[in-house]
Amino acid sequence: MGKRHQSSSSNEQESPLVQCAGLILPWLQPIELSSISSTCKALNDIARAITVTRISDASHLSESFAIPFINTVDDTPYAYFLYTPIQTLALQDPLQARQHWGSEPSARPGFEPGPAVEGACGCECPERCGGGGWGFLGCPCWGRVDSGEVTRECGPSCACGSGCGNRVTLKGVSVKLKVVRDRRKGWGLHADDFIPYGQFVCEYAGELLTTKEARRRQQAYDELALGGRFSSALLVVREHLPSGNICIRINIDATRIGNVARFINHSCDGGNLSTVLRGTLLATYGTFPHELKNFMLSGW
Structure with missing residues (x-):
């Protein structure tokens, strides 16, 4: 009776590879992931979950x-x-x-805004940024010139915080x-x-x-x-x-x-x-x- 119980517990224990698979398999390319998924049910389940996650978000x-x-x-x-x-x-x-x-x-x-660039000049409008009267971006630095061909944004050296509406492309x-x-x-x-x-x-x-x-x-x-x-x-x-x-x-x-x-x-x-x-x-x-x-x- 004791031997059968010990054997059952041993079968339930996962191998070290299966235990670490959640950390290793996400590094594999699709053909590698497909190959390893055919080795056992546990790895197949992990590989399938990884595939579902990849399908859900290309980013x-x-x-x-x-x-x-x-x-x-x-x-x-x-x-x-x-x-x-x-x-x-x-x-x-x-x-x-x-x-x-x-x-x-x-x-x-x-x-989060990146580190300031040494020697670069930025705006100084943290108190006014986000206030009314500055259009949908809510920043007095916002502006387009040459009929929209050039766009100006706040950069890392500006005093604006991460909520500045004039940091569109950086987000x-x-x-x-x-x-x-x-x-x-x-x-x-x-x-x-x-x-x-x-x-x-x-x-x-x-x-x-x-x-x-x-x-x-x-x-x-x-x-x-x-x-x-x-x-x-x-x-x-x-x-x-x-x-x-x-x-x-x-x-x-x-x-x-x-x-x-x-x-x-x-x-x-x-x-x-x-x-x-x-x-x-x-x-x-x-x-x-x-x-x-x-x-x-x-x-x-």
Whole structure:
């Protein structure tokens, strides 16, 4: 009787691998997660829970709103990539990089202004910020010049607090979005609520590349695209002087590392988003729920 009880207790004890699986499995890529889920029921249950969490939020729980994957056309549950809410320096080998994705934290990260930049000048309006008479942003620093082509925001060196309404682009995705699978276009970013004209949507985040590295990667991406079922998210923004000469070139690669802006489709007949320096995207007209987000390169 005692031996049978001891054997039963031993069977109920989980192996060290299963006990640590909740910490290890979120680091795995989809094909690795699928392989390990077939080894035993306990790991299968953990892998399934991780997959459900990944489907529920493409932002890896890094944004204020969950951005779910929705697929009714095939059996691809989600798109795997490393998430960054801001632009980041290029990695030596992004294919080997990994990121924890699949476990639920106690709370989503809040916004806190970054450290002040030495020598930079900022505003001094903490008492007036948020008061009446300053428009919907509630900050006297708010202002747009050149008919909306240039946007000015409070930065880390400003005296405003985290509640300042003039820190829109620093707070990440500001509207409800979803990533929807299309039979022809693949994954695409859609509005999940009405987005008014001029509303900041998101920054185009990814790896900041040199022009030499951007050209090398584009050549590699073109070769991969020849086989089909591959689409890169390498964005090149050129700012021109009035004379027509190139003033500045920004190369942002969100193919392996980026945010949800990587799912925005390109439209040749005019999009519903426009970009400003630093790769931010704003609505060019009111966008209704379920509408696909597009941008037009010639508008930049």
